[in-house]
Amino acid sequence: MYDYLIVGAGLYGAVFAREAADLGKSVLVIDKRQHVGGNVYSEDIEGIQVHRYGAHIFHTNDAEVWSYVQRFSDFNRFTNSPVANYKGELYSLPFNMYTFNKMWNVVTPQEAMAIIEEQRKEIKGVPENLEEQAISLVGRDVYEKLIKGYTEKQWGRSCKDLPPFIIRRLPVRFTFDNNYFNALYQGIPVGGYTKMVENMLSGIEVRTGVDYLEDKEKWDALAERVIYTGPIDAYYNYQYGYLEYRSVRFETELLDIPNFQGNAAVNYTDRETPWTRIIEHKWFEFGKGNQEKTVISREYSSEWKPGDEPYYPVNDKKNSDLFEKYKSLSRQEEKVFFGGRLGEYKYYDMDQVIKASLEAFRNATRI
Numbered sequence: 001m002y003d004y005l006i007v008g009a010g011l012y013g014a015v016f017a018r019e020a021a022d023l024g025k026s027v028l029v030i031d032k033r034q035h036v037g038g039n040v041y042s043e044d045i046e047g048i049q050v051h052r053y054g055a056h057i058f059h060t061n062d063a064e065v066w067s068y069v070q071r072f073s074d075f076n077r078f079t080n081s082p083v084a085n086y087k088g089e090l091y092s093l094p095f096n097m098y099t100f101n102k103m104w105n106v107v108t109p110q111e112a113m114a115i116i117e118e119q120r121k122e123i124k125g126v127p128e129n130l131e132e133q134a135i136s137l138v139g140r141d142v143y144e145k146l147i148k149g150y151t152e153k154q155w156g157r158s159c160k161d162l163p164p165f166i167i168r169r170l171p172v173r174f175t176f177d178n179n180y181f182n183a184l185y186q187g188i189p190v191g192g193y194t195k196m197v198e199n200m201l202s203g204i205e206v207r208t209g210v211d212y213l214e215d216k217e218k219w220d221a222l223a224e225r226v227i228y229t230g231p232i233d234a235y236y237n238y239q240y241g242y243l244e245y246r247s248v249r250f251e252t253e254l255l256d257i258p259n260f261q262g263n264a265a266v267n268y269t270d271r272e273t274p275w276t277r278i279i280e281h282k283w284f285e286f287g288k289g290n291q292e293k294t295v296i297s298r299e300y301s302s303e304w305k306p307g308d309e310p311y312y313p314v315n316d317k318k319n320s321d322l323f324e325k326y327k328s329l330s331r332q333e334e335k336v337f338f339g340g341r342l343g344e345y346k347y348y349d350m351d352q353v354i355k356a357s358l359e360a361f362r363n364a365t366r367i
């Protein structure tokens with residue numbers, strides 16, 4: 001009998017497993033996929049670490065989380081600075097003085113602020129949706145060229161029907177600073193995310209390619225407690241209906257050229273280009289060595305259907321209400337605890353998932 005069965009070998013599960021094992025608990029980790037790492041999984045193609053389930057750039061303001069991950073990997077000094085391509089015009093992201101200079105030819109922060117001040121006047125009162133929030137942060141011009149098309153492709157919904165908080169993830173700066181994140185610490189694990197997660201799981205029994213929900217009773221009988229990091233609605237057999245997600249499809253290509261776009265991420269912010277962005281993986285590691293080839297991934301956003309990989313929870317009212325129904329079922333469980341992006345139906349960044357897992361473990365072992 002194990003102390004813990006952990007369902008899902010992503011960051012949440014791996015951190016929980018590490019903490020439990022370090023306290024001397026016996027742990028079994030299982031995952032439906034053939035590999036560990038969940039969506040941070042990366043694999044080597046021609047010496048390039050390819051982020052198989054989308055770009056992951058580790059960033060955090062939390063010193064505890066930052067020092068925690070250092071135990072499992074060194075981190076390089078990668079700083080995310082995506083470029084936006086709007087119909088062939090290139091803009092710096094996030095929204096900063098380089099962006100405003102290109103958009104309006106302004107040179108000083110005062111000039112940029114004056115234009116935004118003028119343009120945001122159309123929004124009266126507290127912004128109620130993403131469109132109003134975006135215009136009130138950066139004005140209509142930036143909204144039309146850099147936000148509207150991208151967001152509507154990404155979420156498959158009108159900006160008028162999306163919550164304001166999504167766009168508040170992005171910084172707006174009146175300095176010449178292209179760092180996409182307001183985070184004290186940032187970088188990519190040297191050697192890749194998969195290696196980092198394997199290090200977290202070192203010495204812990206892991207079985208991949210097994211589907212917990214197909215034989216739940218059998219697995220449950222193996223452990224005192226179960227930490228379930230899969231979709232909460234799937235656990236309850238979708239009895240109240242499906243929680244909605246956005247899914248992403250990647251078209252990955254190995255190209256016989258050393259440099260495709262000169263940057264890790266280029267966002268295509270117009271409505272017409274079918275992909276949302278192109279990732280050129282080698283730049284996460286500065287194209288180390290003399291790599292003759294490059295690997296790129298075009299990202300296409302789509303509505304999730306049963307059988308697809310779930311990526312982004314759609315935290316609108318309808319889905320939040322539905323989640324609450326599943327949540328109340330889960331509160332009645334004595335043996336099973338739900339965690340992580342899918343278990344909690346939350347738009348978590350990696351550092352938040354690690355934090356949540358560390359806290360859940362502390363709570364679980366508090367006497």
Ligand code: UDP
Nearest residue numbers: 084146147148150151154166167169170267
């Ligand atoms: N966004 C945008 N234009 C961009 C990049 C992002 O309008 O070029 C908006 C979009 O609505 C997106 C949100 O900002 O959903 C948050 O972006 P972020 O990069 O944090 O999303 P993620 O990395 O989770 O895909």
